[in-house]
Amino acid sequence: MVSRIALLTLLAACGQAEDPATPSPEPTAEPVAVDYDAMSTARVLSRASLDLRGVRPTDDELARVEDDPAQLEVLLDDYLADDRLEEQVQELFTDVFLTRTDAYLIDVFSFPINDREQDRLQRESGEEPVRIVARVVADDRPIDEIVTGDWTLSNELLAKVFPVERDDGRGWQEARYVDGRPAAGVLATNGMWWRYDSTFSNANRKRANAVSRILLCDDYLTRPVNFDRTVNVLDEEAIENSLRENEACASCHDSLDPLASYFYGFSWYAYGGDEVTLYHPSRELGWVDRTGMAPAYQGIPGSNLADLGASIAEDPRFEMCMVRRVAEGLLGHGIDPDHLTPHREALQDAGGTLRPAMRSVLDSPAYRAATDDGVDGGAMPAKLAAPALMASQVEELTNFRWTDYGDNDLLTSDLLGYLTLAGGADGYSVSERADRPTPTVLLVHERLAEAAASHTVRTFADGGFVRWMDRLDLDWRPETDRSAMEDALTTAQRRALGHAESTGELLALWETLYAIDDDPELAWTGVLSAILRDPDALLY
Amino acid sequence: MNRRDFLRASGALSALFGLGAPLHAAAAAPGDRKFLFVFNSGGWDPTRVFADAFDLPVDMESTAQRAQVGDIPFVDHGDRPSVRAFFEAHASRATVFNGMLVSSVAHEACTRICMTGSTDEGRPDWGAMLASDQSGLLLPSLVVAGPSFAGPLGSQVIRTGQAGQLQDLIDGSSVRTSGGTLLGAEALTEVDAYLARRAAAAPRRTASETLVRDGYAGALDQLGPLRGLNGELDLGNAFEFRGQTDLAVEALSAGTSRCVTIAHGAGQWDSHAGNDGTQSFLFESLFAGLLHLMEQLQTTPGTNGGTLAEETTVVVLSEMGRTPLKNGDDGKDHWPYTSAMVLSDAFVGNRVIGSFDSGYQGRDLDPASGDVFDGGESFTAQMFGATLLASAGMDPLVNGLGASPITGVLS
Numbered sequence: 007m008v009s010r011i012a013l014l015t016l017l018a019a020c021g022q023a024e025d026p027a028t029p030s031p032e033p034t035a036e037p038v039a040v041d042y043d044a045m046s047t048a049r050v051l052s053r054a055s056l057d058l059r060g061v062r063p064t065d066d067e068l069a070r071v072e073d074d075p076a077q078l079e080v081l082l083d084d085y086l087a088d089d090r091l092e093e094q095v096q097e098l099f100t101d102v103f104l105t106r107t108d109a110y111l112i113d114v115f116s117f118p119i120n121d122r123e124q125d126r127l128q129r130e131s132g133e134e135p136v137r138i139v140a141r142v143v144a145d146d147r148p149i150d151e152i153v154t155g156d157w158t159l160s161n162e163l164l165a166k167v168f169p170v171e172r173d174d175g176r177g178w179q180e181a182r183y184v185d186g187r188p189a190a191g192v193l194a195t196n197g198m199w200w201r202y203d204s205t206f207s208n209a210n211r212k213r214a215n216a217v218s219r220i221l222l223c224d225d226y227l228t229r230p231v232n233f234d235r236t237v238n239v240l241d242e243e244a245i246e247n248s249l250r251e252n253e254a255c256a257s258c259h260d261s262l263d264p265l266a267s268y269f270y271g272f273s274w275y276a277y278g279g280d281e282v283t284l285y286h287p288s289r290e291l292g293w294v295d296r297t298g299m300a301p302a303y304q305g306i307p308g309s310n311l312a313d314l315g316a317s318i319a320e321d322p323r324f325e326m327c328m329v330r331r332v333a334e335g336l337l338g339h340g341i342d343p344d345h346l347t348p349h350r351e352a353l354q355d356a357g358g359t360l361r362p363a364m365r366s367v368l369d370s371p372a373y374r375a376a377t378d379d380g381v382d383g384g385a386m387p388a389k390l391a392a393p394a395l396m397a398s399q400v401e402e403l404t405n406f407r408w409t410d411y412g413d414n415d416l417l418t419s420d421l422l423g424y425l426t427l428a429g430g431a432d433g434y435s436v437s438e439r440a441d442r443p444t445p446t447v448l449l450v451h452e453r454l455a456e457a458a459a460s461h462t463v464r465t466f467a468d469g470g471f472v473r474w475m476d477r478l479d480l481d482w483r484p485e486t487d488r489s490a491m492e493d494a495l496t497t498a499q500r501r502a503l504g505h506a507e508s509t510g511e512l513l514a515l516w517e518t519l520y521a522i523d524d525d526p527e528l529a530w531t532g533v534l535s536a537i538l539r540d541p542d543a544l545l546y
Numbered sequence: 547m548n549r550r551d552f553l554r555a556s557g558a559l560s561a562l563f564g565l566g567a568p569l570h571a572a573a574a575a576p577g578d579r580k581f582l583f584v585f586n587s588g589g590w591d592p593t594r595v596f597a598d599a600f601d602l603p604v605d606m607e608s609t610a611q612r613a614q615v616g617d618i619p620f621v622d623h624g625d626r627p628s629v630r631a632f633f634e635a636h637a638s639r640a641t642v643f644n645g646m647l648v649s650s651v652a653h654e655a656c657t658r659i660c661m662t663g664s665t666d667e668g669r670p671d672w673g674a675m676l677a678s679d680q681s682g683l684l685l686p687s688l689v690v691a692g693p694s695f696a697g698p699l700g701s702q703v704i705r706t707g708q709a710g711q712l713q714d715l716i717d718g719s720s721v722r723t724s725g726g727t728l729l730g731a732e733a734l735t736e737v738d739a740y741l742a743r744r745a746a747a748a749p750r751r752t753a754s755e756t757l758v759r760d761g762y763a764g765a766l767d768q769l770g771p772l773r774g775l776n777g778e779l780d781l782g783n784a785f786e787f788r789g790q791t792d793l794a795v796e797a798l799s800a801g802t803s804r805c806v807t808i809a810h811g812a813g814q815w816d817s818h819a820g821n822d823g824t825q826s827f828l829f830e831s832l833f834a835g836l837l838h839l840m841e842q843l844q845t846t847p848g849t850n851g852g853t854l855a856e857e858t859t860v861v862v863l864s865e866m867g868r869t870p871l872k873n874g875d876d877g878k879d880h881w882p883y884t885s886a887m888v889l890s891d892a893f894v895g896n897r898v899i900g901s902f903d904s905g906y907q908g909r910d911l912d913p914a915s916g917d918v919f920d921g922g923e924s925f926t927a928q929m930f931g932a933t934l935l936a937s938a939g940m941d942p943l944v945n946g947l948g949a950s951p952i953t954g955v956l957s
Contacts, residue, residue, distance in 0.1 A: 043751075108708075205818045207869075207879035212652065227655035228665045231882075339754065377751045388748075388755045408724060416720075421708050424715065429700075435693050436705075437654065438667060442761035444700045445768040446712065452734075452769065453720045460726035508744065515740050522732050532729050536737045541745050541762050 042371045042380040045387060047075040050374050051082075052504040053546050056391070057336055058085040058364075060094050060398035062501060082368055086361050092144035097394045098335035099139045103220055104433035105132035105201040108421035112200055116278025117167045122412065126163055129419065132433075134158060134197030137178055148358035149328050153221065153315035156189035157182055168196055168283055187271065187285035188312035193217065196283060199272040201433070206274060209296050210266035217265065221318060223327035226258050246297065264302035267293035268314045329353055329363050336367045338389030338441065345372070345383045388545040390442055393417040393428035396451060400538060403474035403502055405465070406458040417454070424450045443544065455538035456531065463530045474501055480526040484517055491516065498534060503542045512536065574850050574857040576939030579892055580798045581676050582839075583807040585661075585692035586832065586864035588815030589653070591878055592885035593870070594825045595621050595629055595833075596642050597902055604870040604906055605878075607822055616896045618642055625826045628833035636840050639855070641893045641955055643886045645900040645908025647926045648866055651880035653816070656865035657693050660884075663928030663947055670697030672861075672931050673805035677702040679940050684771050684802040690790045692809035698757075701764050704772075706793070710782030717776045735770060742766055775802070787831070791839040798858055801849040810835060815864060819875035825868075836862065840889065859890035859937060870906040883908045886930060892937040894957045900925045916954030923950060 044050070048063075051071050055063045063071075063081075070077040085091070100106050106129060114124040137159040142151045158170065160181035165172045172181035187194045202216040219225040232254045249259040270292030273282045290310055293299060301308050303317035318324050326343065329350045333341050352366035353359065367373055375385035391399070397417040401407050408416045408423075416423030420432040428450040429440030440447060465471065466478035475498050482491050492509050495516075499506040512533050520529040537543070574580070593599045593606060598619045600606055606621070613622035615633040618640060622630055633640065648656045650665070658664070661671040670678075671694065677686035678699050686702040696703040706712040714720040718728040729737070745763040750756040775781070779796050783789035790808035797803040810832050817824040843855035850857055863886040868878035883902065899916045901909045912919035913929065923929065928949040932942035936951035 205879065206875070207818070207873060215652070227650060227652050228667075231649045376749075378753075384754060385752050386754050387751055388758045390758060406724075410723065424707065424711055424720070426705055427707055427711060427715065440696070440700050442700055442758045443765045444696075444703065444761070445765045445772055446704055446715070448762070448765045448769055449712075449715045449772060453715050453718070456718075456729060457721045457724045457726035460721070461724075464725075464727075511740060511743070515736060518736050519729075519733050522736070523730065528727065528729060528733065531727055532733050532737050535729070536740050539737070539741055541741070541748050541759065545748075545758055545762060 040371070040374075042375045042385075043377040044371075044374050045376045047071045047078045048504050051078055053373075054082055054085055054368055056395060056399060056546055057368075058082075058094055059088050059090040060097075060395055061090070061402035062399055062504060065501065068500070068504060082365065086365060089144075091361075092140045093398075095143045095332075096133070096136050096140035097392060099136045099331065100133075101335070101392075101431055101439050102331055103132075103136050103139075103198075103201075104431065104437060105135055105197055106418070107132055107201065107433035108419055110200045111203055112282055113278030117283075119163070119166055123163055123166070125412075125414075127167060130161060130163055131167075131197045132201055133178075134160070134164065135192035135195045138192050138195070141180075143332075143360045143364075146359045146361050149325065149353075149360055150319040150358060151191060152328070153191045153193055153318045153324070154189065154312070155191040158195055183285065185284045186287045188310045188315075190311035190315035192221075193268075193311050193315050193318075194285070199269065200282065204269070204274055206296075209263070209293075210269040211262055213269045213272075214262050214266035217314075217318070218262075221327060222321065222323045223330055224323065226262055229258060231258075261304060263297050263299040265314075267297065267299050267301040268303075268308070268311055270296075271311070325353060325358070326350060328360060332360055332364050333367045336364065337372050338386045339384075341372075342383055390429060390440060390447070391544050391546060392439060393425055393430040393450070396428065396454060396544070399502075399543070400454060400458045403538075404458040404462045404472050406461040408454055408457060417450075447544075448539075451544055452535070452539055455535040455543075458538060459531045459534035462534055463527050467527065474498055478530065480530065482526075484513060488513070495533070495537075498537050499540075502537050503540055505542070574848065574852070574892075576892065576937060577679070578850055578857065579890075579938050580803070580848075580854070580858040581673065581805040581934070581938070582794050582798065582858055582860045583661075583673055583692070583805065584832075584836070584839075584860065584862040585807060585809045586811050586815050586828070586862070587653075587657070587692065587809055588811060588813045588817075588864070589656070589866035589868055589880055590815045590828070590864040590884070591817065591821060591825045591868040592644065593621060593868075594623070594822075595626070595829050596885040596887065597621070597644050599870070599902060599906065602870065602902060602904060602906055605872045607826075618896060618898055623826060626830040626833065628830050628837055632833045632837050632840075635837065636889060637896050639840075639889045639891065639893075639895045641888045641890070641895055642898045643888070643900050643925075643930060644898060645883050645902050645925055646886060646930055647908050647924055648882050648884055649926070651866065651882055653865060653880075656880075656882070658695060659927050660863060660865045661693055662695050662697075663926070663931045663949070668697050669695065669946070670699040670702075671695040672934050673807050674699040674702045675935065675945055676938055676940070677804045679938065680804050683804055684768065684775070685797060686803060687805040687807070688794075688797050688803040689807045690784045690793055690809075691812075692807045694807065701761055701768075706781050706784050708784070710784045713780075713782035716773055716781065731773070734773065738766060738769060787835045788838060791835060791842060795839070795842045795846055795854060799846045799848065799854050817868065817877050818873070818879060819877040821868065821872060821876060821878040832862075836860075836889075856891050859888060859892055859934070861934065862887040862889070881906075888934075890937065892957055893955050897955065899952060899955055911952065912954070913950040913952045914954055916952045 048068055051063050067081055109128055114127050139152050157180045159178045160170050160172045161178050169185040170181040170183050173179040192198055202213050204210045204212050215226045249255045271285045271290045303314055306317050308314055329346050333349055349363045349366040353363040356362035371381040372383055375381045376387050378384045410422055414422045420426050426432050426436045427446040429447040431437055431439045462472050467480055475494055478494055495509045495512045496506040516529050516533045519532040593604055598612055600612055610621050610623045613620055616637040618637050620633055648659045650656045655665055662669040673687040674696050685704045689705045694703055721728050748759050750759055780793055787810050794806040794808055797806055811828050815828055843858055844853055846854040848854045848857035867881040867884035869881045872878055901918050903909050908925050909918045910920055910922035911925045912922045928947055932947045932949045932951040935942045937956055942951055
């Protein structure tokens with residue numbers, strides 16, 4: 007327990023950085039003493055920077071932790087307050103919600119939008135609930151707002167289609183539905199229930215299970231189902247009765263069906279126009295004729311989605327599940343609930359906000375250890391970058407964003423791009439992100455690196471500049487400019503990987519590639535793509 | 547070197563690992579069998595083709611009639627001539643499985659159960675498991691369309707992308723369209739060699755790190771041969787069902803894949819309204835496609851001296867069935883018992899396994915004989931999967947399946 011006590015002491019000393027833009031303060035604490043085999047501070051910093059900001063640490067940040075390891079703790083606080091945290095939290099929860107998909111069972115032609123907007127609507131509507139979660143976390147608001155908030159987030163396109171009043175400004179802004187739907191955060195979003203639709207016979211059970219899986223970490227579909235042969239399944243009334251009276255059925259349906267009864271205000275199934283964009287308060291009692299099961303949450307009766315949101319917010323499972331989501335997202339693997347306790351306590355101590363829980367995960371041996379020794383649940387010293395993270399770190403370095411002719415991001419779409427080939431989940435055919443490299447992951451990574459490296463070389467050739475490198479001259483040759491080339495390769499590695507272990511080998515590679523094509527542009531493209539494709543760029 | 551020669555050489559692999567076994571061999575040995583999964587997403591209605599339920603309290607089509615080819619009874623309808631044509635041509639190779647329990651009525655869960663035997667998120671699907679039993683394949687389990695559950699076997703599974711994006715990656719158009727300059731093959735080989743040295747030198751301090759880093763190294767080894775597929779397989783032709791079958795046949799005959807997964811219907815089978823028209827249209831379309839597929843397999847050389855039809859097991863399935871009675875929209879809702887069809891010389895053929903009882907639920911089986919046997923074992927998707935593994939010479943128990951394979955159906 008030495009490490010835990012030491013860490014807590016340190017955290018208390020650090021506090022929150024007041025201004026993330028402020029230059030490095032003086033050391034505020036002694037280096038952390040730990041009783042596990044920790045990764046280098048530079049590697050922990052890089053990992054945290056990627057997880058929380060989607061980009062690598064700057065030269066200055068790396069220098070700070072190398073000069074003074076205690077600066078790591080200060081920088082982690084800075085990262086948690088960084089504006090880019092919101093986007094990373096959004097990506098983390100995208101894999102949980104699975105609402106960002108390329109195609110909904112929605113008639114997009116029924117809306118007054120153009121062809122390109124129809125394509126975008128399919129994808130961007132699914133971002134709505136995930137962005138709410140990300141905004142709550144980024145603003146350090148209590149997680150209750152995820153299910154009780156009276157606001158949503160909408161961009162210009164969604165505001166054209168959804169019945170919302172949206173704050174001024176470009177991009178995603180806070181908005182409020184004006185169709186009489188209850189205030190219930192993600193539970194009251196079109197994006198959620200377009201993805202999780204229902205049918206007459208399904209009676210909103212799919213929606214109820216989506217709530218249970220996503221927000222409570224309890225997926226009814228993973229429970230063993232025993233179909234009782236004594237039930238007359240040809241008699242619909244007998245089936246409905248068995249759902250209440252048959253022990254095998256009732257074990258799930260007693261809680262699932264009352265939960266499902268909260269969702270009758272949303273459309274049943276795959277229509278266009280107002281039917282699917284509007285909430286229908288007049289249908290909230292639809293359960294009376296359909297299942298006869300009054301809305302309730304774990305036996306607590308309610309009448310509408312606002313009641314449901316309030317009940318979920320008070321359920322300890324919700325708090326535990328949200329903590330579990332961020333812990334698993336940051337650690338890159340499943341986690342035993344027993345190991346969540348300190349992170350949950352961090353959330354509770356902070357009044358129910360998630361950022362302290364994230365900080366607790368970042369401080370944990372499971373996040374920082376290089377080996378399993380002394381680490382509950384094991385360490386994960388190398389985890390695979392998600393497709394969006396591949397893209398964001400390359401864009402930060404090179405200004406290169408991989409899009410198609412229609413400006414669609416190729417690493418977040420599967421219909422148009424390479425999402426599942428890059429290891430991502432599309433929400434339908436592939437429901438979990440890959441946790442280790444596959445041949446297509448490496449092929450996507452290679453092509454991304456090749457395109458970005460080519461872009462970098464051409465930018466310098468045209469007299470431009472990218473953050474990745476200070477200088478690049480196509481006239482350099484090892485015979486006359488070895489030092490300049492070594493400096494350039496060292497800088498490029500350090501900014502892309504957090505270290506510069508292979509300058510000599512990379513220079514040799516440059517010479518080999520130049521010998522093949524006698525073309526400095528191709529040689530630089532090859533050697534820079536090698537840096538971007540490095541195992542340490544993909545596994546962090 | 548023609549393209550088939552190229553694939554045999556670069557699939558490299560075939561010569562080394564036994565896929566290029568002697569010419570003129572008999573039908574493939576279990577360990578050499580190939581698999582082609584045809585997934586029908588949305589849940590089909592078995593009573594429109596596979597399940598003769600005229601004597602059960604089931605809403606059958608008034609214009610459908612009972613029919614039989616060989617020992618396979620089926621539901622015949624004038625709107626579905628390809629179904630009759632198919633059974634007339636291929637009944638001897640066909641085994642129909644009726645009353646298979648998938649233990650859920652939700653698409654996601656049923657799909658997972660149907661393809662893996664479990665709702666466990668860590669379990670790989672049949673294709674990945676079968677592919678993992680052979681070494682050195684370039685595209686071990688090629689997923690052209692349809693679901694994919696790789697579990698820990700991610701290195702075995704290669705997706706082509708919904709619009710054939712794998713082709714764009716292989717031929718480099720993914721780079722060119724963004725204005726980038728492509729490296730040549732020789733240069734890429736040098737870069738790969740550098741990365742391989744980096745990967746080999748990286749630490750492997752924990753079991754999880756070893757898995758991830760070995761995964762990187764293994765995948766890197768496959769990159770060169772994968773790029774070498776440029777122009778050899780039509781990987782970009784994956785939108786239409788016929789394009790999918792063409793690609794599947796190419797990949798199997800070239801010896802690059804043991805398993806290929808394709809899909810028909812793209813979710814349209816989910817006929818909550820207008821069941822009969824939807825199901826009839828889709829079954830006719832499916833069986834027309836299967837007729838084409840079988841013709842291709844019968845006329846394409848395999849990798850063991852016979853035809854591809856002799857070496858390949860075609861598995862046609864859908865994640866769930868549909869309720870026996872119609873709902874108020876003339877549709878049918880989700881049902882946890884479904885049917886499947888296998889076309890294979892490794893199965894006895896010309897046989898129906900399983901049945902629906904008077905409540906339109908699946909009946910128990912005797913796995914040893916494959917006969918319906920009340921009080922026997924429940925016919926589950928896991929039992930179906932165990933049978934597929936057994937047909938490939940794999941022990942289901944060793945591969946984590948508790949269900950018995952239906953050995954009585956294996957030839």
